[in-house]
Amino acid sequence: MPSGALLFQSVLLGILLGGLYALLASGLTLYFGIMRVVMIAHSAFLILAAYLGWWLHERAGLDPLLAMLGTVPLFFGAGVLLQRVLLTRLRPATLTMMSVLLTFAIALLIEGLLGYAFTGTQRRVQLGYGSASLEVFGARVAVVKLIAFGLAVVALGTLYVLMKRTRFGWALRATIQHRDAARLLGIDTDRVAGYGFGIGLATAAIGGTALSLDTTIYPSLHWHWIGPLMAIIVVGGLGSVPGAAIAAMVLGMAQSLLQIPMGTTWAQTVFYVALFATLAIRPQGFFGGRLAQRF
């Protein structure tokens, strides 16, 4: 039986990890809600953002948190372009399947170009506060992990306010719920959908910055992220942002706790076990609504 302090530490780390998962999964959920697109390239953009943070730190000595000021608008623009220029070109009848392939191709492109530009060497940002840690009731938590969690919480909070309190958020949610009806009400659904994709990709920029703070990065790392993230959105119910956030917290915590008896590699399988169990028992996910039942 592991000691209480170790358990507490694991729970704490699980919450911190779950926060990051929740932020990234919310982006995936947005894409799915808007266009029924499973965006495989989401985690590739995440790694791209982490690399940009590392590169700016290496070249200009910029703190990755400052680099975010550049990467977030950049990724927002890329997301709008991705939706408006590429995804809308696909045939509506086969959109779900073909968009998977298209985003998969983009993920390969990003991975290949990152490998070409920066080689496959593992990289890590060396920060002054990188090794600092706080002591919380006997558990040691790295400051960078706290910063990453803080970023995730702020970003998710902003997203919540944006979706619930602004006119744009209403328009976006209307577009997700019923596109034709939204258009009848005078919403420019094409533009709103584009912006929605931009916001989704912006979460990848924030997540990537958080990731670069305390993780060693390499070009093929994104495959380790996309699996858990996709498991999270299925368990949470495709298209449901709160569902994804809850699933992210639960699964992140489970992963962190299972690392004690099983080791890091086997603990990762918890995502896939949860994915298969969800599809076998409750294929629409545990918090999904009307949308999830048909995909």
Added chain:
Amino acid sequence: MPSGSKVLKLAAVALLAVAVLAFPSIAPNPYILSAGVLVVYYAVLATSWNFVGGFTGYISLGHGALAGLGAYSTGILVAKAGLPPFLALAAAGAFVGLLAVPIGLAALRVRGASFVIVSISLVLILLLVFQSWSSVTGGSRGLVVPRPFQLTRPEHHRIFYFLFAGLLALAVLAWWLIDRSRFGLGLKSIREDEDKAEALGTATYAYKLIVFVVSAVFTALAGGLYALWFGDLDPVFQFSILTGSYLVLMALLGGVRQLFGPVVGALIVGIALEFFKVEYGDTPLHLVATGLLLALVVLFMPDGVLPAIADLIKRFGRSDRTSIREVSAAELREQRLQNAGGTK
């Protein structure tokens, strides 16, 4: 009397068969021959993939994992249990077929998006398991599979070339039979509109599951044959998401609705892959090339090269469209939109 186009088709198939069978005799050196084996292996895999992808329209990115499972099952049965190689191959095919049932049950209950997610997860989870479970699989050190024949290297390649070609013929034949059957019609109705198919009484869930298992068995047999041919398995290559994407690229490039589409795609992509390996070695550029080609095919040629060529011929030849022909849901939608635009 058979029509002109039918004769032409039969002649093309015969020509293809002759070309495939003659290749080992005209291959100038063992390297070219081994590349040929690899291309035929890819052709089998792509055709097996097309059972699911072509008929039902469900895109699987995880067929590489099924091939890897077949390879490892064969390898473990030969190397650890001491079974005769081809008995082990058959057992591996049956085992993966059985395993495909629960996977399919979970993956196919809902629609395409979940299926894609499961197919990718399958690759990722199997990579984890096979790397970590080193007492059985050899872990990242790999698994050495003893060769079934005591032959020189060129002879070994030649025999396996014909074995793969035989498996390819079997897979193509099975695809052709399903294509002409009632079962195939049901599968295609799922591809075009699953709701309507279900409303008309097609047992969509059972249909999808059966064709997924068939596809898995063929994929596993190809993977097992690869294990016996190559003799050395590494989880990183066997459970690579890239293998799955190559198969999708081959089938789409050739044309998923065509019997020989995946074979043609495997020829093009397989040769391109070998060429890239020789020219650029192990740079990440092959990822860029694969990604670029896949994106271009998806955006501009989702029906593949064979239909594109057929269209070209049709444009120059006389129009001999019969009243009964297959129309995809996408084409119908386009027609409808055009008609609506015309009457406005």
